[in-house]
Amino acid sequence: MDKLRMVGGTPLKGEVVIAGAKNAALPILCACLLTDQPVVLRNVPDLQDVRTMLKLLQEIGVTVDFPDASDHSHMVLNAAVIKSSEATYEMVKTMRASILVLGPLLARMHSAKVSLPGGCAIGARPVDQHIKGLKAMGASIKIKSGYIQAETKPQSDRLKGASILTDMITVTGTENLLMAATLASGTTVLENAAREPEVGDLAELLVKMGAKISGIGSDRLVIEGVEKLHGAEHSVIPDRIEAGTFLCAVAATGGEITVKHCRPDTLDAVIVKLKEAGLQMEVGPDWIKASMQGRPKAVNFRTSEYPAFPTDMQAQLMTVNAIATGSSMITETIFENRFMHVQELNRLGADIAIEGNTAIAQGVEKLSGAIVMATDLRASASLVIAGLAAQGETQVDRIYHLDRGYDRMEQKLTLLGAKIERVK
Numbered sequence: 001m002d003k004l005r006m007v008g009g010t011p012l013k014g015e016v017v018i019a020g021a022k023n024a025a026l027p028i029l030c031a032c033l034l035t036d037q038p039v040v041l042r043n044v045p046d047l048q049d050v051r052t053m054l055k056l057l058q059e060i061g062v063t064v065d066f067p068d069a070s071d072h073s074h075m076v077l078n079a080a081v082i083k084s085s086e087a088t089y090e091m092v093k094t095m096r097a098s099i100l101v102l103g104p105l106l107a108r109m110h111s112a113k114v115s116l117p118g119g120c121a122i123g124a125r126p127v128d129q130h131i132k133g134l135k136a137m138g139a140s141i142k143i144k145s146g147y148i149q150a151e152t153k154p155q156s157d158r159l160k161g162a163s164i165l166t167d168m169i170t171v172t173g174t175e176n177l178l179m180a181a182t183l184a185s186g187t188t189v190l191e192n193a194a195r196e197p198e199v200g201d202l203a204e205l206l207v208k209m210g211a212k213i214s215g216i217g218s219d220r221l222v223i224e225g226v227e228k229l230h231g232a233e234h235s236v237i238p239d240r241i242e243a244g245t246f247l248c249a250v251a252a253t254g255g256e257i258t259v260k261h262c263r264p265d266t267l268d269a270v271i272v273k274l275k276e277a278g279l280q281m282e283v284g285p286d287w288i289k290a291s292m293q294g295r296p297k298a299v300n301f302r303t304s305e306y307p308a309f310p311t312d313m314q315a316q317l318m319t320v321n322a323i324a325t326g327s328s329m330i331t332e333t334i335f336e337n338r339f340m341h342v343q344e345l346n347r348l349g350a351d352i353a354i355e356g357n358t359a360i361a362q363g364v365e366k367l368s369g370a371i372v373m374a375t376d377l378r379a380s381a382s383l384v385i386a387g388l389a390a391q392g393e394t395q396v397d398r399i400y401h402l403d404r405g406y407d408r409m410e411q412k413l414t415l416l417g418a419k420i421e422r423v424k
């Protein structure tokens with residue numbers, strides 16, 4: 001199992017180029033199932049979740065071509081032939097986002113069998129709202145032997161447009177229902193829709209494919225179903241979480257970096273908090289120049305749906321608070337168990353206590369290197385940041401979590417001057 005080993009204490013300096021967003025790429029790859037024509041994608045990040053999704057799509061029958069062998073961010077997907085409408089337990093247990101094939105397969109093939117995802121390290125994460133929405137669109141859905149078995153009845157029929165109000169805001173739930181609605185007969189209204197930029201990016205691709213969607217970027221999406229979608233070309237939006245992670249890294253280590261090829265307009269809540277923490281930032285249309293002198297200041301924050309502070313940045317900013325001057329309260333409102341990094345940060349010398357869904361961090365002057373274990377994707381990132389700021393050597397184990405969602409993180413950090421290496 002790969003590990004990352006680093007020696008902390010070097011301020012970061014230089015430029016880092018941000019990859020395409022994992023959370024946009026995953027639904028966008030699934031959108032290719034909605035048409036029998038080729039979909040050309042650019043700026044797809046090269047990371048484990050994308051490789052897993054491509055494997056799943058290939059099992060379904062999609063062909064994947066890389067026109068330029070040296071550039072894996074550019075690919076052509078062709079779902080002309082669907083040979084299976086199934087996502088097996090093996091695939092879904094590796095990556096929960098596999099659930100995103102449910103809506104497109106049901107819309108195009110009128111039936112789908114997708115393993116029901118189990119719980120996850122960060123929370124129970126049920127998919128009841130995906131199921132509820134698809135049922136409202138006329139699907140008959142049974143849970144049998146751990147699988148969601150969905151079909152339209154009679155099977156030759158399309159899904160039907162419906163008015164759907166989800167009980168809570170769900171990102172992949174909105175994406176699944178949005179994709180399903182594009183090929184339904186009639187109009188679908190998705191109320192309480194997620195406004196995350198990745199949902200908007202998926203919607204932009206669907207429009208290029210011929211879908212009729214209004215309200216993109218708002219919490220009310222109106223989709224007029226069409227009979228067929230066609231091929232299109234699209235470049236995946238830059239990853240705001242990767243950009244935010246590098247900003248937290250420089251806030252923790254000190255130094256000066258330029259984060260290039262990002263979308264600062266999708267990072268408002270993160271920028272506000274990092275400014276409060278003392279990170280100096282100059283913001284351009286697709287870059288952020290950030291510098292930090294001395295220790296950061298502790299900042300209170302609370303995660304919530306976009307445009308508020310993202311849960312996927314909670315662990316990374318907690319690390320900044322761990323070495324800040326002062327104390328802070330960090331409240332997690334999206335996932336019920338997303339504090340697994342706290343115990344590991346404390347092993348590095350942080351002083352963080354958990355009370356319900358709030359973590360209380362008393363900033364310490366220095367962390368000291370140790371062996372720590374990554375428990376989920378963003379927990380891994382927070383431990384890497386902590387290791388880069390700590391005195392001495394840190395080893396982060398189980399970085400397969402990190403590899404799910406970051407495109408060459410240690411290489412990018414090395415270019416910024418960090419002393420970090422992957423150990424096999």
Ligand SMILES: CC(=O)N[C@H]1[C@@H](OP(=O)(O)OP(=O)(O)OC[C@H]2O[C@@H](n3ccc(=O)[nH]c3=O)[C@H](O)[C@@H]2O)O[C@H](CO)[C@@H](O)[C@@H]1O
Pocket residue numbers: 022023026097123124125126127128129130131168169170171172173311312334335336
């Ligand atoms: C691949 C992807 O895009 N992943 C992101 C997506 O996950 P994901 O789409 O899984 O997260 P959701 O937005 O669905 O979850 C939000 C909350 O709603 C609950 N819920 C959700 C659906 C449902 O049917 N029932 C239900 O109870 C979840 O347990 C959670 O407490 O959004 C999360 C919240 O921004 C991010 O942390 C993930 O990085």
Ligand SMILES: C=C(OP(=O)(O)O)C(=O)O
Pocket residue numbers: 023096097312377378405
């Ligand atoms: C929780 C995350 O991803 P996923 O929904 O794929 O588990 C994440 O990206 O931080």
